[in-house]
Amino acid sequence: MNIAICSDHGGYELKMRLIPFIEGMGHEVTDFGCYDERSVDYPDYAFPMAEAVARGEFERGVAICGTGIGVSICCNKVRGIRCALCGDVLSAELTRRHNDSNILAMGGRIIGPETAKAITAAWLSTAFDGGRHEGRIAKISRYENE
Ligand code: RB5
Numbered sequence: 608m609n610i611a612i613c614s615d616h617g618g619y620e621l622k623m624r625l626i627p628f629i630e631g632m633g634h635e636v637t638d639f640g641c642y643d644e645r646s647v648d649y650p651d652y653a654f655p656m657a658e659a660v661a662r663g664e665f666e667r668g669v670a671i672c673g674t675g676i677g678v679s680i681c682c683n684k685v686r687g688i689r690c691a692l693c694g695d696v697l698s699a700e701l702t703r704r705h706n707d708s709n710i711l712a713m714g715g716r717i718i719g720p721e722t723a724k725a726i727t728a729a730w731l732s733t734a735f736d737g738g739r740h741e742g743r744i745a746k747i748s749r750y751e752n753e
Pocket of ligand 1: 672674
């Protein structure tokens with residue numbers, strides 16, 4: 608898959624560990640910044656990445672800040688984005704199966720790199736269940752298009 612990734616300074620270190628990990632899973636990764644650990648504002652990175660995912664330029668996105676909360680708030684304001692903030696593997700698997708989430712958010716100051724890799728691997732390799740969940744996602748789409 609084509610994967611977009613972004614972070615602020617709080618997520619930079621984790622992002623730099625995850626990029627080779629995701630590439631090692633056979634995916635192509637595009638980094639939307641930031642590009643070093645200088646203090647920046649997470650909306651400046653989360654909005655452009657989420658918009659690129661919403662336009663269909665990338666199949667999925669990964670957004671990381673200190674807590675994961677700031678980037679997840681931003682991403683979920685972009686029409687067509689279903690961003691899931693995950694701190695455990697079961698949530699990562701279930702949000703793919705039930706919510707068809709297209710962006711994964713994580714907190715670089717909350718979880719360690721091995722947990723983040725396990726979450727990312729589960730999220731990237733789990734398919735949407737469809738079925739009864741289709742109608743629920745259609746309701747979200749209808750609401751945001753009203
Ligand atoms: C930056 O200090 C921090 O506020 C940010 O990374 C994130 O945690 C916001 O939600």
